[in-house]
Amino acid sequence: MSExxxxxxxxLGAAIxxxxxxxxxxxxxxxxxxxxxxxxxxxxxxxxGLQKDFGGDRVVDTPLAESGIVxxxxxxxxxxxxxxxxxxxxxFVYPAxxxxxxxxxKLRTRSGGTLAMPVVIRIxxxxxxxxxxxxxxxxxxxxxxxxxxxxxxxxxxxxxxRMIQEAVRSDDPVVFYEPKRRYWEKGPVRLGPAADDLPLHxxxxxxxxxxxxxxxxxxxxxxxxxxxxxxxxxxxSLEVVDLRSLSPLDLPTLVDSARRTRRVVVxxxxxxxxxxxxxxxxxxxxxxxxxxxxxxxxxxGYDVPYPPSRVEEDFLPDxxxxxxxxxxxxxx
Amino acid sequence: MSQPLIDPPGxxxxxxxxxxxxxxxxxxxxxxxxxxxxxxxxxxRDMTLLxxxxxxxxxxxxxxxxxxxxxxxxxxxxxVGAGRxxxxxxxxxxxxxxxxxxxxRGIRPTQMLRFWRGSAHGGWDPRAAGMxxxxxxxxxxxxxxxxxxxxxxxxxADAAAMAFFGDGATSQGDVAEAFTxxxxxxxxxxxxxxxxxxxxxxxxxxxxxxxxxxxxxxxxFPGVRVDGxxxxxxxxxxxxxxxxxxxxxxxxxxxxxxxxMAAHTTSDDPSRYRDAAExxxxxxxxxxxxxxRYLRAEGVxxxxxxxxxxxxxxxxxxxxxxxxxxPDTDPLAVFDLVYAEPHPAMAxxxxxxxxxxxxxxxxxxxx
Numbered sequence: 170m171s172e173x174x175x176x177x178x179x180x181l182g183a184a185i186x187x188x189x190x191x192x193x194x195x196x197x198x199x200x201x202x203x204x205x206x207x208x209x210x211x212x213x214x215x216x217x218g219l220q221k222d223f224g225g226d227r228v229v230d231t232p233l234a235e236s237g238i239v240x241x242x243x244x245x246x247x248x249x250x251x252x253x254x255x256x257x258x259x260x261f262v263y264p265a266x267x268x269x270x271x272x273x274x275k276l277r278t279r280s281g282g283t284l285a286m287p288v289v290i291r292i293x294x295x296x297x298x299x300x301x302x303x304x305x306x307x308x309x310x311x312x313x314x315x316x317x318x319x320x321x322x323x324x325x326x327x328x329x330x331r332m333i334q335e336a337v338r339s340d341d342p343v344v345f346y347e348p349k350r351r352y353w354e355k356g357p358v359r360l361g362p363a364a365d366d367l368p369l370h371x372x373x374x375x376x377x378x379x380x381x382x383x384x385x386x387x388x389x390x391x392x393x394x395x396x397x398x399x400x401x402x403x404x405x406s407l408e409v410v411d412l413r414s415l416s417p418l419d420l421p422t423l424v425d426s427a428r429r430t431r432r433v434v435v436x437x438x439x440x441x442x443x444x445x446x447x448x449x450x451x452x453x454x455x456x457x458x459x460x461x462x463x464x465x466x467x468x469x470g471y472d473v474p475y476p477p478s479r480v481e482e483d484f485l486p487d488x489x490x491x492x493x494x495x496x497x498x499x500x501x
Numbered sequence: 502m503s504q505p506l507i508d509p510p511g512x513x514x515x516x517x518x519x520x521x522x523x524x525x526x527x528x529x530x531x532x533x534x535x536x537x538x539x540x541x542x543x544x545x546r547d548m549t550l551l552x553x554x555x556x557x558x559x560x561x562x563x564x565x566x567x568x569x570x571x572x573x574x575x576x577x578x579x580x581v582g583a584g585r586x587x588x589x590x591x592x593x594x595x596x597x598x599x600x601x602x603x604x605x606r607g608i609r610p611t612q613m614l615r616f617w618r619g620s621a622h623g624g625w626d627p628r629a630a631g632m633x634x635x636x637x638x639x640x641x642x643x644x645x646x647x648x649x650x651x652x653x654x655x656x657x658a659d660a661a662a663m664a665f666f667g668d669g670a671t672s673q674g675d676v677a678e679a680f681t682x683x684x685x686x687x688x689x690x691x692x693x694x695x696x697x698x699x700x701x702x703x704x705x706x707x708x709x710x711x712x713x714x715x716x717x718x719x720x721x722f723p724g725v726r727v728d729g730x731x732x733x734x735x736x737x738x739x740x741x742x743x744x745x746x747x748x749x750x751x752x753x754x755x756x757x758x759x760x761x762m763a764a765h766t767t768s769d770d771p772s773r774y775r776d777a778a779e780x781x782x783x784x785x786x787x788x789x790x791x792x793x794r795y796l797r798a799e800g801v802x803x804x805x806x807x808x809x810x811x812x813x814x815x816x817x818x819x820x821x822x823x824x825x826x827x828p829d830t831d832p833l834a835v836f837d838l839v840y841a842e843p844h845p846a847m848a849x850x851x852x853x854x855x856x857x858x859x860x861x862x863x864x865x866x867x868x
Contacts, residue, residue, distance in 0.1 A: 200655075226654075226655055229651075231682070232678070232681045232682055232685060234674075234678040234681065234682070236644065236674060236675055236678055237644055237647075237675075237678035237679070237681065237682050239644075240641065240643075240644025240645060240647070240648060240675060240678070240679070241644055241645075241647055241648035241651060241682055242648060243644070243645050243648055244594070244644065244645040244646060244647060244648020244649035244650070244651065244652065244662070245648040245649065245651055245652045246648075247592070247627065247628070247633065247645065247648070247649050247652075248592075248648070248649045248651075248652025248653065248656070249652065250652050250655070252648075264674075267638055267641060267675075268641065268644065268675075271638050271641065272636075272638070272641055272645070275622075276634070277838060277839065277840070277841065278622060278835075278838040278839055279622040279623045279634045280622075280623045280626070280627055280634055281621055281622070281623045281624075281625075281626070281838065282837065282838040283623075283626040283627060283628065283629075284627055284628070285841050316839050317839050317840065319840075319844075339841075339842065340841035340842060341840050341841050341842055416846075417844050417845050417846050418846075420845065
């Protein structure tokens, strides 16, 4: 790693680690809670070294109980702490569902606005790593559908480093999705303060284009960028928008892009029905119906339980399915 | 294939007792309590006013002024004994029936009634009161108490958290998880289980085959049963458990053995599932009556009791007028409570509702 303020190259997992480290340095009320986050450093090593440097009181190996992790974090937040919970894998969050949805998300409202809930729930999510069942899910829609939560997904090391710090600083609960299959992909990260960075809830145009917009988040941003590169060879200019924030959605950025390219494809690993693609399609139809050349197309996971890993590539959105969807937008 | 229900053993043992149902003060060397007469009078005052509040709230529900009410009739000693054991720096996380604990935390009845009237989801500032919101999801608050206690540990503060829940909640995973978290971290938390024998229509035998206080042993911390209708015993046992927690001695499970004298809520009809004879048996163990007997034997005269009755009448009048005067939440303000920081969907939908409401020139037709 380089000196603070310099630019260095980090993998996504290491970048989130550096962001957490910075957040813990900045505020002694920040705690990390989760299964295996201490001595082991997390099963993906995202919390590697934090317990050694900040001690067992701030980086807590919890009992194996997800509801317990989130419920205890809520109590700590009432006491004035800012806990960061790690849910070891996407499919393990359901035992904590009540604590997230009925307690964490609603306590601010339920207390008449007097209780802030500055809790972050980190969830390594998505497929593509050949895992057994319950280890490859994309369940963001449950939480996007829940008032009181903010939901974000990082896609790059630079964003992982910044966004985790912003999530920790938020006085609202933030569900923080980390695309686990990108943990080892490297990119430039500028360490230290960055006043000019994009706010947490803004989408980013990661590749400008003119002919169609591909909207993605998390691991699908790379797929969208690859599709855009392939489309360029065919003479089509695709714009790629990284949502970054799933709740709230950055509708102005999406509408602006849709108005310029007039064709939109939304890509996500999560199942199709009532997924983010449905919401984005509805919002864009509302905002710029007459400016679109085609209905918003969706490239998503199918509405089935996540498949066995040896066939998962058939189910994950890939470059070909994205390009097919772009083709469909030109067929109207 | 229906199997007979089997009560856990020890249902005839009320636990630690310092005041018999007849009002006789008895000593328990393991649970000493040094209280003077004015303190006991104060406890009876709390319980009397609480009972009056409870009956007024039930009446207000019948009159349509409240949407629902969950009575704490019969559980006054458990709630007041525990509530008065709490120190100002402590924090209580409760279910929806702990009006007596709220009373002891200085929360006014009309603040509590905001919830039951449908005026707001919460009626007080939890941090200012040292008591969290009513929690309707059974057992969820036990984990909040443990987390709060873990925070106390990290602050090095001289305080404890207390989780209140019922016998039904002991079947919830969250309560078991709370026990585990508290045990392994030696968190300064007291689990106060009011075993009122009924979870709506389900008797204790549907929840457990062992006495509830014994559950603690499997988690590695002490458990104790106390006569939940004996305010002095509850005060003594809870004070000791809180002191132990504050001193770094870890959690305790207190099973306050009591009885839900009224329906589960005003929507419930207990005649469908329990015998009146059982209720009559428990009426003989009334938590207020035994204190009154004790005080009269100690020489407290009619004048004091008359004054207390008058104070309860005044309280009731204030509750009636106060409840009717509770303002509804401004519908547009609902959007302001959801997030601490600006959220575009809130702003958009708030404006949408505002425009819709403004489009009506006169009062709207219901429905």
